[in-house]
Amino acid sequence: MTTFEKIANILKDYINCDLDDIKPETTFESLKIDSLDMVEIIMNLEEEFSVTVEDVSEIKTVGQLVEIIEENRK
Amino acid sequence: MIETRVCKAFGLQYPIFQGGMAWVSDAALASAVSKAGGLGIISAMNADADYLRGQIRACKAEVGELPFGVNIMLMSPHADEVAQVVIDEGVPVVTTGAGLPSRYLPAWNAAGIKAVPVVPSVAIARKVEQQGAAAVIAEGGESGGHVGDLTTIVLVPQVADAVDIPVLAAGGIADGRGVAAAFMLGAEGVQCGTRFLTAVECTVHPNYKKKILAAGDISTITTGKRLGHPVRVLKNQFARSFAALEYDSSVSNEEIERFGAGALRKAAVEGDEKNGSFMAGQIAAMIHDEKTCREIITDLFAQADEVLAGAAKWVR
Numbered sequence: 001m002t003t004f005e006k007i008a009n010i011l012k013d014y015i016n017c018d019l020d021d022i023k024p025e026t027t028f029e030s031l032k033i034d035s036l037d038m039v040e041i042i043m044n045l046e047e048e049f050s051v052t053v054e055d056v057s058e059i060k061t062v063g064q065l066v067e068i069i070e071e072n073r074k
Numbered sequence: 075m076i077e078t079r080v081c082k083a084f085g086l087q088y089p090i091f092q093g094g095m096a097w098v099s100d101a102a103l104a105s106a107v108s109k110a111g112g113l114g115i116i117s118a119m120n121a122d123a124d125y126l127r128g129q130i131r132a133c134k135a136e137v138g139e140l141p142f143g144v145n146i147m148l149m150s151p152h153a154d155e156v157a158q159v160v161i162d163e164g165v166p167v168v169t170t171g172a173g174l175p176s177r178y179l180p181a182w183n184a185a186g187i188k189a190v191p192v193v194p195s196v197a198i199a200r201k202v203e204q205q206g207a208a209a210v211i212a213e214g215g216e217s218g219g220h221v222g223d224l225t226t227i228v229l230v231p232q233v234a235d236a237v238d239i240p241v242l243a244a245g246g247i248a249d250g251r252g253v254a255a256a257f258m259l260g261a262e263g264v265q266c267g268t269r270f271l272t273a274v275e276c277t278v279h280p281n282y283k284k285k286i287l288a289a290g291d292i293s294t295i296t297t298g299k300r301l302g303h304p305v306r307v308l309k310n311q312f313a314r315s316f317a318a319l320e321y322d323s324s325v326s327n328e329e330i331e332r333f334g335a336g337a338l339r340k341a342a343v344e345g346d347e348k349n350g351s352f353m354a355g356q357i358a359a360m361i362h363d364e365k366t367c368r369e370i371i372t373d374l375f376a377q378a379d380e381v382l383a384g385a386a387k388w389v390r
Contacts, residue, residue: 034302036222039174040197052204055176 003073004066007045011062014041024063049073076375076382079240080263083208084167084188085141087111088371090253091190091211091242093267094145094169095219095353096120097342098278101129103367104143105136106275110368115143115169123155130163143167143190148175149303161185169211169265172220172303174198179205192244194222194229196236203237210237211265214245218268218306218355221245221296227259234260248357250377257382266374268355274366281345282352285310289358298334301327308352312337316351 001009008022015031022031028038035057042053045065051072059065080089090112092104096119104114114137116129126144133142144165146156149172157178160168168182171192175182179202182189188208193199199210212233214226222229226245234241243256244265256264270276272283285308296304297316307313319325319333334351341350365373 035173036195036198039201040195043197043200054205056174056201057176 003049003070004062006048007062007066007069010045010048011041022062024061024066026062027060028062029060045069076257076378078257078262080209080242083240084113086113088375089242089263090371090374091115091143091169091244091263091265092270092367093217093244093265094118094143094147094171095267095271096147097338098271098276098282099145100277101132101136103270103273103276104129105133106273106367107270107371108133108137108140108142110366110371112367112371113141113143113167114367115145115167118144118146118150118152118156118159120147120150120152121156122152123159126156126159127163130159130165134163141166143169145169145171146175146178147171148173157181160187167208174201176201176205179207190242193233194224196232199233199237199241203239207239209240209242209263211242211244212261213265214243215296215304215306216246216356217244218294218358219353221304221306223304226256230256230259230261245355246357248355248360250374250379251381252357253374253378254381254385257378258385264374266370268358269361269370269374270367271354272361272364273370274364278342279345281347282341282350283364285347285352286354286358286361287364289354289361291356291359293358294354294356301330305351305353306355308354308358310350310352311348312351 012019042056078089088111092107092114094115094117096117099117104116107114118126144160167188169190183206190209191202192211192213212230214229215221230243240262242263242265243261247264248269272286294306296306298305300320319330337351340346341352
């Protein structure tokens with residue numbers, strides 16, 4: 001499974017949407033994920049992928065999140 | 075006498091912070107709290123670097139070597155510049171509100187500033203601990219001004235379980251029972267805002283103090299939920315009108331924002347009882363007297379001592 005697919009599945013379970021609703025260009029705003037949810041999701045992803053995300057506030061889309069997680073894994 | 079890691083870490087006689095309240099927490103209030111053995115905090119509010127620098131210097135002139143702090147509202151248009159001022163002026167403690175201070179923490183940590191973010195959730199508490207915060211303030215929705223959804227009694231123990239750094243409890247604390255309860259929930263310190271609003275040394279307009287002293291249990295409401303940043307205020311004409319506009323779908327968010335603009339200043343500076351936004355916590359109802367900061371703090375902890383020492387009577 002790619003990083004995107006893994007993250008999409010985690011998001012799907014978190015907000016109970018369909019997997020098809022989550023594309024790289026999907027914004028968290030459109031998914032009705034607020035800043036509190038966002039930090040909780042990031043903390044879960046940090047454990048899942050053994051990474052640290054420095055600045056949560058810059059992340060607007062699913063694609064950006066995937067990119068940051070992948071960069072931090074290197 | 076109560077001594078916790080908060081006393082040690084911040085050099086305080088009593089483990090209490092005074093909340094950073096915009097248009098209220100100036101050098102006069104902050105220095106009085108610090109001189110009384112707590113941590114006085116200047117609010118940087120939405121003001122610029124020059125304002126804050128002036129306040130910091132005025133506070134330092136009063137407190138000498140005693141610790142004090144600055145509260146930075148991260149949504150402020152001047153957040154970047156005031157974040158630098160606290161470094162330049164050697165402010166020992168910075169508390170933050172309205173967001174994550176991630177972008178400023180590396181520089182503050184490098185400068186030896188103890189950062190203490192106000193946190194509305196467990197995940198945010200864990201995040202700021204990871205980024206080097208010295209402590210966190212777990213603030214429940216009972217508090218005044220900008221509020222989160224969780225209550226103090228629910229939030230504090232969960233944050234205390236999730237982080238290793240000290241936790242201060244805020245929201246709903248105005249007497250020694252509240253302080254004792256906060257310690258029972260796992261906090262090692264408290265932050266009080268509304269209680270200090272009626273301090274003798276607080277320079278807020280007398281009408282503001284009068285309204286706090288007259289408040290009852292149901293005197294506050296939260297407005298601004300529709301705009302995504304709920305604010306707890308005393309019910310008056312302004313608050314009721316604001317709430318009515320929020321329920322009116324024909325009114326745009328921009329119009330509501332415009333209606334609310336400058337209202338806190340009207341309350342705190344002009345004492346405009348009709349059109350001012352009198353931010354206050356639910357415990358406004360439990361405040362019946364104007365006392366000095368020293369009296370407020372010593373009374374809080376004398377009663378907390380008594381309550382905690384008497385707690386054994388419940389155990390069989």
